[in-house]
Amino acid sequence: MTTVDRPIASYQYLTLDAVRALSCNGCGDCCDSRRTDGYWTWGFLPADQFASGCDGQALIIPLALVDGVWRDRPAREEDAHELSATRFRCSAFRPDAEGGGSCARHDQWRPPVCGEFPVGGDALPKELAEHGEARLQTDAFPRCTWYHMVVVPEGDPRLSPA
Numbered sequence: 001m002t003t004v005d006r007p008i009a010s011y012q013y014l015t016l017d018a019v020r021a022l023s024c025n026g027c028g029d030c031c032d033s034r035r036t037d038g039y040w041t042w043g044f045l046p047a048d049q050f051a052s053g054c055d056g057q058a059l060i061i062p063l064a065l066v067d068g069v070w071r072d073r074p075a076r077e078e079d080a081h082e083l084s085a086t087r088f089r090c091s092a093f094r095p096d097a098e099g100g101g102s103c104a105r106h107d108q109w110r111p112p113v114c115g116e117f118p119v120g121g122d123a124l125p126k127e128l129a130e131h132g133e134a135r136l137q138t139d140a141f142p143r144c145t146w147y148h149m150v151v152v153p154e155g156d157p158r159l160s161p162a
Ligand code: SF4
Pocket: 030, 031, 059, 090, 091, 092, 093, 094, 102, 103, 104, 105, 106, 110, 111, 114, 115
């Protein structure tokens, strides 16, 4: 089957409570840009790369693709911009033999986005209130629990069957 004739996976429409009741399956694909061929990036990255919250060790390591090989690179001033798109690896990510992985800092301090992605935090209910729906930012992760999901209000006619 080619890319052209592969069926497009349909979206599921769920309430905020329903998506928040689901659990991460540990695929690990949101913890390292290399797992999406560089598509998935880190946003705001402070100059110390979160070392101040992680026992002095840099947590998020910027990457550059050099001659087809991902290599660590030093953090740059532009990585700290609010809308930066830094390709990265995480020093706390522990890949497993099954193709998933785990977070070595799961029970310690982590950047807030680690605990909030993709259904926590305030941004999702705000987007839902403003636009009547909120498409989860998971399209890069076909293995994600929340792949191809859209959050809609209670009673919305688009709600997927339970
Ligand atoms: S701190 Fe944990 S959750 Fe956050 S990117 Fe690293 S491995 Fe993933």
